[in-house]
Amino acid sequence: MHKGSQIVLDCLRAEGVDLVFGYPGGAIMPLYDALDGSGVRHILTRHEQGAVFAAEGYARVTGRVGVAIATSGPGATNLVTGIADAKMDSVPLVCITGQVRSALIGSDAFQETDVFGLTLSMTKWSRLVKSIQEIPQVIAEGFHWARSGRPGPVLIDIPTDMLKASMPFSGPVKFVPHAPAPRATDESDFTDTLIALLQQSRKPVALVGAGAKLSGAIPALRRLLDQLSVPTFATVHGLGAVQQESPFYLGMVGMHGTRAANTALHETDLLLVFGARLDDRVTGDPSRFAPDAKIVHFEIDPGQLDRVRSCQLAVIGDLAETIPAFDARLRHASLPDWKGWRELACGPERAEVDPRGLAQPTIRFLDELFRRLPKNSVIVADVGQHQMWAAQRYQSDSPRGFITSGGLGAMGFALPAAIGVQLAQPETTVLCVSGDGGIQMNIQELATIRRLGLPIKTVIIDNKYLGMVRQWQQLFYQRNYAETDLSDNPDFVEIAKAYRIPGQRINEGCLRELPVSAETGAQLDRFLHSTEPEVLVFDCHPEANVYPMVPAGAALSEMLFEEE
Ligand SMILES: Cc1ncc(C[n+]2csc(CCOP(=O)(O)OP(=O)(O)O)c2C)c(N)n1
Numbered sequence: 019m020h021k022g023s024q025i026v027l028d029c030l031r032a033e034g035v036d037l038v039f040g041y042p043g044g045a046i047m048p049l050y051d052a053l054d055g056s057g058v059r060h061i062l063t064r065h066e067q068g069a070v071f072a073a074e075g076y077a078r079v080t081g082r083v084g085v086a087i088a089t090s091g092p093g094a095t096n097l098v099t100g101i102a103d104a105k106m107d108s109v110p111l112v113c114i115t116g117q118v119r120s121a122l123i124g125s126d127a128f129q130e131t132d133v134f135g136l137t138l139s140m141t142k143w144s145r146l147v148k149s150i151q152e153i154p155q156v157i158a159e160g161f162h163w164a165r166s167g168r169p170g171p172v173l174i175d176i177p178t179d180m181l182k183a184s185m186p187f188s189g190p191v192k193f194v195p196h197a198p199a200p201r202a203t204d205e206s207d208f209t210d211t212l213i214a215l216l217q218q219s220r221k222p223v224a225l226v227g228a229g230a231k232l233s234g235a236i237p238a239l240r241r242l243l244d245q246l247s248v249p250t251f252a253t254v255h256g257l258g259a260v261q262q263e264s265p266f267y268l269g270m271v272g273m274h275g276t277r278a279a280n281t282a283l284h285e286t287d288l289l290l291v292f293g294a295r296l297d298d299r300v301t302g303d304p305s306r307f308a309p310d311a312k313i314v315h316f317e318i319d320p321g322q323l324d325r326v327r328s329c330q331l332a333v334i335g336d337l338a339e340t341i342p343a344f345d346a347r348l349r350h351a352s353l354p355d356w357k358g359w360r361e362l363a364c365g366p367e368r369a370e371v372d373p374r375g376l377a378q379p380t381i382r383f384l385d386e387l388f389r390r391l392p393k394n395s396v397i398v399a400d401v402g403q404h405q406m407w408a409a410q411r412y413q414s415d416s417p418r419g420f421i422t423s424g425g426l427g428a429m430g431f432a433l434p435a436a437i438g439v440q441l442a443q444p445e446t447t448v449l450c451v452s453g454d455g456g457i458q459m460n461i462q463e464l465a466t467i468r469r470l471g472l473p474i475k476t477v478i479i480d481n482k483y484l485g486m487v488r489q490w491q492q493l494f495y496q497r498n499y500a501e502t503d504l505s506d507n508p509d510f511v512e513i514a515k516a517y518r519i520p521g522q523r524i525n526e527g528c529l530r531e532l533p534v535s536a537e538t539g540a541q542l543d544r545f546l547h548s549t550e551p552e553v554l555v556f557d558c559h560p561e562a563n564v565y566p567m568v569p570a571g572a573a574l575s576e577m578l579f580e581e582e
């Protein structure tokens with residue numbers, strides 16, 4: 019006879035899980051009781067939101083399913099933001115929650131919350147387990163849906179009596195979906211149409227999104243883009259997919275994208291989208307988005323098609339299959355030479371100007387840090403101005419090297435997510451870039467970092483404001499800085515020390531001149547190369563802004579630039 023709790027852990031092992039993140043409590047206690055000797059390592063965070071973001075960090079950097087565990091009621095509700103985040107950014111995640119015992123469900127029992135109902139609209143799949151016999155099947159099915167197709171979050175809610183009960187157990191089961199997985203469109207179905215569209219086009223461009231890395235299609239995509247050689251740009255989750263030195267790569271597109279990328283996207287007559295949702299932060303005003311363009315959408319999730327505007331051609335399937343099919347056909351096609359268009363779109367006139375204004379020292383600081391990072395380091399950014407500066411300055415070719423909460427934009431993501439990244443890749447340098455606002459949303463995870471001795475490097479860009487909101491207040495609300503002032507911030511160096519983590523501070527004055535002084539350079543090197551957890555607080559100008567900026571509701575051609 020096996021207890022339900024042991025069966026859950028055996029099934030997790032069968033799915034390849036050896037690391038989970040969580041926080042105990044009454045209803046989930048039987049599972050914790052069975053952890054010892056199960057082969058599953060549990061990481062105790064200091065908040066369930068920390069656990070779910072850490073599981074996401076693990077999943078985002080490895081492509082494997084992240085697992086978060088919490089108790090019923092407040093434990094379960096603390097997972098909700100992470101579940102929503104995983105849905106928006108297509109992160110494979112399984113959350114397991116304890117529920118009050120089945121006889122009490124619906125009775126307003128102590129710590130009873132209908133987490134199944136609560137998260138129904140934000141999970142890819144979810145179940146309230148009805149009997150101990152169901153457990154193996156539900157877990158197998160949950161992992162299948164979390165990782166298949168467009169990945170996403172799964173919730174499995176298990177009443178505590180089922181974790182305690184026993185049954186004969188012959189081992190984990192495999193889930194076989196009823197319908198066959200969608201296949202890539204047959205080659206001839208789309209490649210001829212696509213070649214014809216390319217032959218008619220005078221200004222084609224390519225947009226690369228998260229799907230490129232999720233599908234593992236990066237090498238194939240890079241080969242294809244080299245062949246096409248059209249102006250190309252990436253969403254925040256597509257950063258690193260295209261090699262930086264490619265002469266046709268224009269960087270990030272969208273609200274804080276480059277002048278060149280946004281201008282090319284506005285002017286194009288044929289937009290090739292590779293695995294992107296076309297979020298409004300990418301398109302600007304949807305009604306004025308790429309007004310002259312026909313759209314070809316390579317996408318695994320048909321639900322993402324035609325959200326902004328109907329596409330001329332949808333290529334449904336895994337990019338790892340559709341791109342090679344297209345590539346093979348392209349080799350025998352004759353295409354126009356888009357030299358003039360390429361020169362215009364990628365030429366010096368539209369190149370980024372060196373950063374000016376109040377943000378200059380902060381941008382230089384990030385440049386100096388990023389330049390010093392070992393190859394294949396991972397940057398985990400929180401949400402706000404610092405996130406956008408970091409995305410703009412990301413220069414690596416590592417597709418899973420820039421991790422951030424994009425679709426949901428959840429402050430407090432970075433520090434716990436960095437824990438998941440570092441545990442997945444103990445040898446990798448993990449640089450967490452947070453704001454003074456965001457760090458305070460999950461600062462308790464410094465305790466987890468200390469306890470595990472994880473050498474995470476945490477940078478806090480301290481502008482003493484909820485900076486991104488303040489920037490909007492400055493530009494669109496006549497400088498009415500309502501409730502964004504954080505000038506009474508605690509001393510983060512002292513806070514780090516209280517967690518027994520070395521902390522230091524660097525003043526933006528040290529980054530006004532280039533090259534930086536030998537002393538500052540040595541400080542940055544020491545910070546990045548220490549084998550200990552570290553915190554570095556950067557004093558940023560309170561009124562530094564992120565530019566270029568496409569105001570919400572404007573077209574991509576209506577970018578604002580730094581004031582002279
Ligand atoms: C949980 C959550 N609450 C509120 C917001 C709205 N918001 C977006 S950016 C931002 C300011 C972030 O401030 P800080 O962490 O200091 O970063 P900065 O913009 O100053 O670099 C806020 C409040 C959010 N994204 N997430």
Ligand SMILES: [Mg+2]
Pocket residue numbers: 402453454455479480481482483484485
């Ligand atoms: Mg701030």
